[in-house]
Every structure is written in structure tokens, then in C-alpha cells.
Amino acid sequence: xxxxxxxxVLIGTWASAFCKRVELALKLKGIPYEFxxxxxxxxxxxxxxxxxxxxxxxVLLHKGKAIPESLVIxxxxxxxxxxxxxxxxxxxxQRAKIRFWANYHDEKIAQAITPIIFSEGKEREKxxxxxxxxxxxxxxxxxxxxxxxxxxxxGGNLGFLDLVVGTYACNYQAxxxxxxxxxxxxKNPQFFSWLMALKxxxxxxxxxxxxxxxxxxxxxxxxxxxxKRIATIRERYLQSPKA
Amino acid sequence: xRARIALxxxxxxxxxxxxxxxxxxxxxxxxxxxxxxxxxxxxxxxxPVCESLIIVQYIDEVWSSGPSILPSDPYDRATSRxxxxxxxxxxxxxxxxxxxxxxxxAKKAAIAQMEExxxxxxxxxxxxSKGKAFFGxxxxxxxxxxxxxxxxxxxxxxxxxxxxxxxETKTPSxxxxxxxxxxxxxxxxxxxxxxxxxxxxxxxxxxxxxxx
Numbered sequence: 001x002x003x004x005x006x007x008x009v010l011i012g013t014w015a016s017a018f019c020k021r022v023e024l025a026l027k028l029k030g031i032p033y034e035f036x037x038x039x040x041x042x043x044x045x046x047x048x049x050x051x052x053x054x055x056x057x058x059v060l061l062h063k064g065k066a067i068p069e070s071l072v073i074x075x076x077x078x079x080x081x082x083x084x085x086x087x088x089x090x091x092x093x094q095r096a097k098i099r100f101w102a103n104y105h106d107e108k109i110a111q112a113i114t115p116i117i118f119s120e121g122k123e124r125e126k127x128x129x130x131x132x133x134x135x136x137x138x139x140x141x142x143x144x145x146x147x148x149x150x151x152x153x154x155g156g157n158l159g160f161l162d163l164v165v166g167t168y169a170c171n172y173q174a175x176x177x178x179x180x181x182x183x184x185x186x187k188n189p190q191f192f193s194w195l196m197a198l199k200x201x202x203x204x205x206x207x208x209x210x211x212x213x214x215x216x217x218x219x220x221x222x223x224x225x226x227x228k229r230i231a232t233i234r235e236r237y238l239q240s241p242k243a
Numbered sequence: 244x245r246a247r248i249a250l251x252x253x254x255x256x257x258x259x260x261x262x263x264x265x266x267x268x269x270x271x272x273x274x275x276x277x278x279x280x281x282x283x284x285x286x287x288x289x290x291p292v293c294e295s296l297i298i299v300q301y302i303d304e305v306w307s308s309g310p311s312i313l314p315s316d317p318y319d320r321a322t323s324r325x326x327x328x329x330x331x332x333x334x335x336x337x338x339x340x341x342x343x344x345x346x347x348x349a350k351k352a353a354i355a356q357m358e359e360x361x362x363x364x365x366x367x368x369x370x371x372s373k374g375k376a377f378f379g380x381x382x383x384x385x386x387x388x389x390x391x392x393x394x395x396x397x398x399x400x401x402x403x404x405x406x407x408x409x410x411e412t413k414t415p416s417x418x419x420x421x422x423x424x425x426x427x428x429x430x431x432x433x434x435x436x437x438x439x440x441x442x443x444x445x446x447x448x449x450x451x452x453x454x455x
Binding site: 053062065067068069071072073075076079080092093095096099100103104137141 | 277278287290292293294297298300301304305317318320321324325328329363
């Protein structure tokens with residue numbers, strides 16, 4: 001087992017949900033791996049060499065080949081290690097729907113957190129409302145597309161959407177304690193109920209970082225003074241055209 | 244266009260419903276893609292599938308007996324998906340930025356970004372094609388479709404601005420690939436004539452600027 005460990009290497013950070021989802025996939029499939037903690041403020045040669053285009057985590061190294069982008073990695077894991085549990089179902093239409101909602105989550109919901117972090121007062125209230133509206137679209141969309149057969153914890157097992165949403169949104173307490181309250185039962189009851197169910201799943205529980213540790217990290221990252229990296233992200237957000 | 248190329252590769256019969264962007268969005272579109280209200284939408288046996296790359300994968304998976312669109316090796320598939328995501332998330336936005344740019348500086352910046360991306364794609368072509376004609380090897384594949392659908396627009400920019408985005412110096416392989424892709428039977432009839440596309444582009448640009 002020892003020699004096999006270095007066959008799969010995951011470059012990531014403990015605080016990144018996008019990295020956690022890959023870790024969870026590897027754990028579910030029982031794939032041994034070596035985790036290399038990256039310092040995003042001082043990116044390593046290993047990271048830059050293996051993800052020169054985006055210079056981001058996570059990056060999976062498998063037998064020396066690099067695969068960046070968490071959703072691409074999840075599909076790779078499911079396709080290379082075809083043993084159970086399967087992350088995506090076999091039916092092409094179900095797969096298409098799951099891919100659509102995974103994209104929606106990452107491109108709309110996760111992106112909507114940035115304005116919340118970097119705004120304050122009335123503006124922050126407004127962007128939180130926008131965020132909750134996106135969650136509402138997600139709730140209604142999932143209901144319509146899966147017609148009562150929720151893709152979350154389908155058959156009690158963790159699947160693609162559980163990994164995508166669960167590793168991100170189940171950290172809500174840490175976000176609430178450090179930045180702002182964004183997930184509210186009254187505003188998004190269905191989404192909240194999915195989170196509650198996911199949070200309780202033993203694999204998710206054991207994979208997610210402790211809430212207080214994460215809250216401290218969020219404060220460190222997203223409250224001033226900002227690191228150079230975060231300041232750049234903030235600048236880019238402030239300069240971008242707003243809806 | 245991506246969806247149509249995929250359907251052509253699989254020799255699947257389909258009905259094409261043209262949406263008239265310059266007028267309004269049809270009932271059918273709004274019903275089938277209520278989230279983004281965008282084309283393309285594939286409706287198969289009453290089931291709507293949205294997002295072009297998701298549609299292409301769906302087509303590949305449903306009509307699995309036809310020629311494969313995604314490569315069979317998991318790492319090659321990951322590479323195709325990675326570069327397709329790059330095209331949609333990074334490269335295409337710089338093309339959009341160019342179309343909306345009204346000042347010279349903004350136009351120049353967008354062109355520079357597009358050129359940078361094309362150099363990356365030239366390198367990707369070298370690795371993916373493994374010496375063969377297309378990103379997908381001997382036949383058109385996922386990444387060919389993902390990128391090739393923009394050739395028409397690239398030509399509009401090249402003609403209008405007198406620049407060679409695909410050229411002998413920086414992107415020699417892509418330059419040759421572009422011709423092969425455009426002449427492929429699955430693609431030939433789908434790439435609009437440059438002048439027609441340019442005219443449409445101007446009308447669309449005017450409408451979108453007016454709506455901003």
C-alpha cells in the first residue's frame with residue numbers, strides 16, 4: 001500500500017471546498033492518495049508546473065499526469081476507477097441534468113459568494129438576497145428536473161451533486177460565524193434540508209474541516225488586511241461591471 | 244453549432260428550430276431552458292438538455308454506437324474537458340469583450356488575450372492530436388467541436404480588423420486544422436459565410452448594447 005500511495009497525489013488546501021470534494025471522491029472509491037498542502041500565497045513549483053494555465057488547486061496527479069479543475073477531476077475519478085460507488089448514474093439524461101446543476105452551482109452559486117465577502121451594508125444585503133434567489137432557482141430546478149426523486153443522497157449514497165454541493169455549502173456555519181449569514185431555513189427551506197441531511201452523513205462529517213478552524217481561516221483571508229492574492233481578487237471584483 | 248456537429252457525426256436526424264435573437268425568445272425555448280433562457284437546447288423524446296458541452300456529451304452517450312466524440316482514455320477525456328472548459332470560461336469571454344469593446348485600448352486588450360489563448364490552444368493541439376489531423380485524432384472529437392464552432396467568428400474579426408488571429412508564426416498547426424475542420428462533412432454546411440455572420444453580429448451587438 002505504501003508504494004501505491006504516491007501513484008495518486010492531490011495538490012490542494014485543507015480549507016478549499018473544491019479540494020475537499022476531490023478528497024471525498026477518492027475516499028469513497030477507496031483510492032489511497034498523498035495530499036500535498038499548497039500555500040496559495042506562495043505557489044509551489046509543483047503546482048505551477050502542473051497547472052500552468054490556471055495556477056489553482058485542486059490538481060490531481062495520477063501516475064505523473066496532471067488533471068486540474070475539480071469537476072473534470074471528479075469525472076476522471078469516476079471513469080478511471082469504475083468500481084462502486086459510481087459518482088454519476090448510468091442514464092445519459094440523468095447525467096446531463098446532474099452536470100447542468102453542478103455547473104450552475106459552481107458558476108452561479110459559488111461565484112455569488114465573492115460579492116458578499118467584498119461588500120458591506122446595504123450593498124451586502126442586496127447581494128445576499130441575490131444569492132438566496134440563486135438558491136431558490138436551484139431548489140425549484142432540482143425539484144422540476146428530478147420530480148421528487150431528489151438526486152441528493154440518492155439511495156442513501158453520496159453522488160456527484162452531493163460532493164459538489166455538500167463540500168461547499170455544508171461549511172455554512174464557518175461562513176456565518178466569520179462573514180455573514182447567507183443560508184437561512186426560512187429563505188431556502190429545501191436547500192437547507194439537503195444541507196442538514198448531507199452534514200450528517202459520516203463521510204462528509206469526517207472530511208469537512210472543523211467549523212471553528214475554518215471560520216478562523218475565513219476571517220484571516222477575507223477580512224482586512226488582505227493578502228496580495230486576495231487583494232487582487234478583490235480588485236478584480238470591484239472593477240468588474242455589476243448587474 | 245456544437246450540438247449540430249455532434250448530431251451530424253452520429254448521423255442522427257433532427258429538426259432545427261432557429262431562434263430569432265433579434266426579435267424575441269420563443270415559448271418553446273423559455274419553457275425548455277427556464278434557467279438560462281439560452282440556446283442551444285436539445286429536445287430528445289420531450290426531454291430538454293441544456294448547455295452545449297453537456298448536450299454534446301449527452302449525444303455521445305445516447306448514440307454510443309456511432310463514432311465516438313469523447314476519446315476513450317479517461318486521461319484524454321479529462322484533457323478534452325479541461326480545454327473545453329478553458330475555451331468557454333476564459334477564451335470565449337475575451338472574444339465577447341472584443342465585440343463589446345468600443346474603445347481602441349479595450350479592443351487591443353481583448354485581442355491580446357485572445358492571441359494568448361490561441362497560443363495555449365496551439366500547444367494543446369500538439370499534445371491532444373498526437374500528430375494526427377484533429378484534437379480528437381483521426382476524426383473530429385469533443386475539443387475540435389468545442390473550439391471549431393468559433394472559427395466563423397474568428398474570421399469575422401480577422402476580416403474586420405485586418406489581423407490574422409490564426410497565423411503561420413504563432414499558430415501554424417491550428418491554421419491548418421481550421422481548414423480541415425471547416426471542410427469536414429459534419430461541419431461544412433454549418434459554418435456561416437463570413438459576411439452574413441458579420442452582418443448578424445453587428446445587429447446583435449447593437450441590440451445588446453441598447454439593452455445594457
